Each structure stands twice: as structure tokens, then as C-alpha cells.
Amino acid sequence: MHVTSTTSSNGVIERTFTLDDVTGVLWSPESGAPGSPLLLAGHSGGMHKRAPGLVAGALHSVATYGFTFAAIDAPGHGDRPRNVQDQKWVEAIHQARAAGEQIAPIVIDYTTSLAERWLPEWQTTLDALLTRPEIGIDAPIGYEGVSLGVVTGVMLPAVDSRIAALSFGGVFVDAALIEAARKVTIPVEYRIPWDDDQFDRTSEFALFDAFASKDKTMHAYSGRQYPVPHHERESSARFFARHLGRVAGTASD
Amino acid sequence: MHVTSTTSSNGVIERTFTLDDVTGVLWSPESGAPGSPLLLAGHSGGMHKRAPGLVAGALHSVATYGFTFAAIDAPGHGDRPRNVQDQKWVEAIHQARAAGEQIAPIVIDYTTSLAERWLPEWQTTLDALLTRPEIGIDAPIGYEGVSLGVVTGVMLPAVDSRIAALSFGGVFVDAALIEAARKVTIPVEYRIPWDDDQFDRTSEFALFDAFASKDKTMHAYSGRQYPVPHHERESSARFFARHLGRVAGTASD
Numbered sequence: 001m002h003v004t005s006t007t008s009s010n011g012v013i014e015r016t017f018t019l020d021d022v023t024g025v026l027w028s029p030e031s032g033a034p035g036s037p038l039l040l041a042g043h044s045g046g047m048h049k050r051a052p053g054l055v056a057g058a059l060h061s062v063a064t065y066g067f068t069f070a071a072i073d074a075p076g077h078g079d080r081p082r083n084v085q086d087q088k089w090v091e092a093i094h095q096a097r098a099a100g101e102q103i104a105p106i107v108i109d110y111t112t113s114l115a116e117r118w119l120p121e122w123q124t125t126l127d128a129l130l131t132r133p134e135i136g137i138d139a140p141i142g143y144e145g146v147s148l149g150v151v152t153g154v155m156l157p158a159v160d161s162r163i164a165a166l167s168f169g170g171v172f173v174d175a176a177l178i179e180a181a182r183k184v185t186i187p188v189e190y191r192i193p194w195d196d197d198q199f200d201r202t203s204e205f206a207l208f209d210a211f212a213s214k215d216k217t218m219h220a221y222s223g224r225q226y227p228v229p230h231h232e233r234e235s236s237a238r239f240f241a242r243h244l245g246r247v248a249g250t251a252s253d
Numbered sequence: 254m255h256v257t258s259t260t261s262s263n264g265v266i267e268r269t270f271t272l273d274d275v276t277g278v279l280w281s282p283e284s285g286a287p288g289s290p291l292l293l294a295g296h297s298g299g300m301h302k303r304a305p306g307l308v309a310g311a312l313h314s315v316a317t318y319g320f321t322f323a324a325i326d327a328p329g330h331g332d333r334p335r336n337v338q339d340q341k342w343v344e345a346i347h348q349a350r351a352a353g354e355q356i357a358p359i360v361i362d363y364t365t366s367l368a369e370r371w372l373p374e375w376q377t378t379l380d381a382l383l384t385r386p387e388i389g390i391d392a393p394i395g396y397e398g399v400s401l402g403v404v405t406g407v408m409l410p411a412v413d414s415r416i417a418a419l420s421f422g423g424v425f426v427d428a429a430l431i432e433a434a435r436k437v438t439i440p441v442e443y444r445i446p447w448d449d450d451q452f453d454r455t456s457e458f459a460l461f462d463a464f465a466s467k468d469k470t471m472h473a474y475s476g477r478q479y480p481v482p483h484h485e486r487e488s489s490a491r492f493f494a495r496h497l498g499r500v501a502g503t504a505s506d
Contacts, residue, residue, distance in 0.1 A: 220471040
């Protein structure tokens with residue numbers, strides 16, 4: 001893991017890094033202590049490690065809760081070159097959208113391929129992050145994501161037992177995602193935009209139902225996917241605080 | 254309004270009161286200020302103004318958020334005598350339950366009748382509460398409820414514009430309730446117990462969908478209706494704080 005820049009602002013230290021081909025960013029509190037929860041954030045398809053909503057959530061979590069927060073670019077996203085096959089998928093999505101056709105089938109294929117490639121990169125990144133002194137090998141770990149980031153996040157706990165809680169929203173649901181959800185037993189918080197017709201409520205309910213987690217919560221909020229209400233962002237941070245043991249008096253909820 | 258007892262414990266003043274035939278209880282912070290939010294709590298059918306979950310929520314809201322909190326007994330509940338017709342409904346519910354039959358149809362009839370009688374009592378109680386010096390005529394008002402308390406609460410905003418936010422969970426949904434919900438435009442928070450087979454998810458989603466509120470949230474939590482998770486109780490208090498203007502920095506959410 002190679003730190004390529006370090007800046008500091010409003011009590012938050014931001015480090016960009018590379019790890020082999022992967023490019024990422026790490027936000028930590030200036031006054032942080034090793035062992036604080038580490039959140040991994042998976043951006044949506046077409047976005048990158050500095051997606052506006054992701055950064056807003058990161059700064060809130062770090063400044064208000066003292067979490068550490070890391071994001072990496074998916075293959076072909078952000079600072080990483082896109083290969084020929086991925087480029088074809090992107091063009092097919094653009095064409096379908098321009099023609100007023102459903103993009104979900106193409107997005108699902110593309111997302112599945114990306115998520116499978118991203119998954120081992122997240123694990124390697126996590127290995128490296130846990131060796132950093134400001135994080136510490138025993139940091140409890142949560143994962144949050146949107147769309148592409150959700151698909152990766154739902155697959156991750158089954159292959160990596162270090163992931164202890166999962167918060168996400170806004171994903172196209174297919175049978176493979178539902179199958180992956182059946183293997184998830186960690187606490188889950190899932191938010192759905194009630195009035196966003198790009199998502200299918202029946203599929204969303206089926207996904208929520210599929211999680212094997214004893215503790216799971218689904219939040220439906222009025223409106224479309226964006227903007228995510230501030231109180232939902234706050235709820236997500238409180239969800240992690242509760243399950244990763246950072247808020248006195250609520251750890252046993 | 255006649256205060257029949259006043260006690261104080263852990264910073265919370267508890268007053269029992271009568272108003273004509275109605276019996277109620279009012280919880281206020283010892284260090285409260287007029288103009289703080291006033292929450293009205295509608296108990297479930299068969300329960301009363303001191304239902305355990307209601308009291309737990311009251312003490313949390315008053316102690317943590319400085320709210321004032323009031324509950325009254327429904328007709329034939331708590332300290333109020335039950336009339337002959339209500340007694341017949343109660344017996345019919347007991348018989349259906351003992352026979353393993355669906356109680357929902359009877360509960361809905363009984364609840365509708367009770368809610369219609371309870372509604373004007375809530376308004377008269379609210380008139381009286383707002384004249385009390387520790388509450389103040391300008392206190393912003395929220396309503397929370399369970400089952401019977403929900404039916405009353407969904408009808409209340411259409412006839413009383415003083416109600417500014419509504420939080421509830423656990424109600425049998427019928428067509429009349431859905432019609433009432435279509436008239437509700439204030440912020441709504443609705444929680445459903447995901448794994449409780451006494452409720453029908455499709456009807457619950459239809460109820461949520463029916464609210465005309467621009468700002469509405471539905472929370473599904475794993476498990477049955479009781480116990481309501483502590484974090485949901487906390488979420489409800491934060492919902493009211495947000496909409497009734499009691500938490501700095503979040504009033505404009």
C-alpha cells in the first residue's frame with residue numbers, strides 16, 4: 001500500500017493510496033484511536049471513490065463518530081483504465097437509455113462482472129488497511145454501498161468473516177443477488193427510495209426478505225434515490241455505531 | 254382539566270388528570286420550557302394510558318429530548334368503564350382467538366368504533382393541555398400510536414391541523430384506514446414488524462403508499478411486533494425532534 005498524498009481539513013486526515021492497480025482514499029479523524037470502526041464504502045457503477053454522496057457520508061462518519069472510512073475505485077472506474085469489454089457494456093447502457101429502453105438487464109450483467117473482479121481487491125485492500133497504525137488489526141469493520149457497491153457488499157461477508165455489518169441502498173435486484181443475500185447473517189440496513197420507478201418494489205422486498213440476518217432493517221423514504229435524506233445518512237452512521245460498538249449504551253440493542 | 258396526582262422521579266414530573274369522563278397522564282421534564290414539543294400517544298386496543306411500551310417511550314422522550322408527553326385512556330379502557338356493545342366485541346375477539354380463527358375482522362370493526370369516539374376526546378384533551386403553563390399554546394404537536402392508537406392518529410390530522418407529525422406501527426389495515434391515510438399530508442414514520450404473521454405486508458405497503466405526505470418513511474424491522482427495538486424508539490424520538498424543531502442542525506432536513 002503506497003500513500004500518494006496526505007491532506008488535513010476540519011479534523012479529518014485524507015490519504016490517497018495505490019495498492020497494485022487499485023486506487024483508493026482513506027479518511028481518518030485527526031484525534032482517532034486504533035480500534036475505532038473502519039467503514040468500507042463501495043461506490044455505484046459509473047461513479048468512483050470520491051462520489052459526492054460517498055464523501056458526504058465519509059466526512060460525517062469520521063467527524064461525528066470518529067470512524068475511519070475507506071473507498072477504492074472499481075475496475076475501470078475513477079483513476080483506473082477501462083478495458084474493452086467494460087467499454088462495450090457502458091456503450092450498451094448509453095444506447096439503451098437514449099432509446100428509452102430498460103437498462104436494468106445490461107446494468108445487472110455489467111455489475112455482476114465488475115463485482116466479481118472487485119471482491120478480491122476489497123479483501124487485499126482490507127488486509128493492507130488493517131496493518132496501518134491509525135486503524136489497528138482489531139478494528140471492527142462495516143461495509144456500505146450503492147448499486148455496484150451493494151452487489152460487492154452482499155457477496156463480501158460470505159467470503160470474508162471480518163465484515164460485521166452492512167448498510168446499503170439503491171440496487172437492481174436479480175436472482176443471483178437474492179441467492180447471495182441468503183448467505184448473509186450479519187446485521188443489515190437496507191434503504192429503498194419509495195417513489196423511484198427505476199427500482200421494482202417487489203424485487204426489493206424479496207431481497208430484504210432473503211437476508212438470513214437475525215437483525216435486519218429496511219427503510220423506505222419518499223422520493224427518488226437522490227438526494228438521500230440527511231436523516232438516512234445519520235441513521236446509517238448510528239447503525240454502524242450500534243453494531244460496531246461505538247455508542248455507549250446502545251451496543252447491546 | 255383536573256389534576257388528580259403529581260409525582261416526580263428522575264427529572265420527570267408525572268401528573269394524572271381527568272377531563273369530563275376521560276382519564277389521562279402527562280409527563281413533563283422538571284427542567285422543561287413552554288413551547289417544547291408535545292407528543293400525544295395513542296395506546297393499542299386492550300391496553301391503556303400506561304401501556305409498558307408507551308411509558309418507556311414517554312420517559313425516553315421526556316428525559317432525553319425534553320418533550321412533554323400525554324396519554325389518555327380510550328373509551329372502555331384503563332380507568333374507564335366498558336359499555337355493553339364494547340363488551341360484546343371483546344368477547345367475540347376472545348372467542349375467535351380461542352377457536353384459532355382470524356381476529357382481524359372483529360378487531361377492525363371494534364377499533365373503528367372506538368377510534369371515532371376517541372377522536373373528539375383527543376381534541377378536547379389537546380385544547381386543555383395547551384392551556385397549561387408548562388406546555389404553552391404554541392407547542393408543536395406530534396402524535397404516536399399502536400393499533401387502535403394508529404387508527405385514531407391517522408384520522409386526527411384531517412380534522413385537527415395542530416397535529417404536525419405522526420409516528421406509528423402495528424395496525425390492522427382495512428380500506429377505511431387507507432382512505433383516511435390519503436388525507437394525511439404531514440410527515441409520517443411507519444414501522445412494520447417484518448416477521449409478524451398477524452399483519453399482512455401487502456396491506457401495510459398499501460397503507461404506506463396511501464399517505465399523501467411529501468415526507469414519509471417506513472421502517473421494517475426483523476422479528477415480531479414486540480419488543481420494538483430500542484433503536485426504533487430512538488428513531489421515533491429523533492423523527493419528532495427533526496419535524497418539531499428540537500434538534501439543532503437537523504430542523505431543515
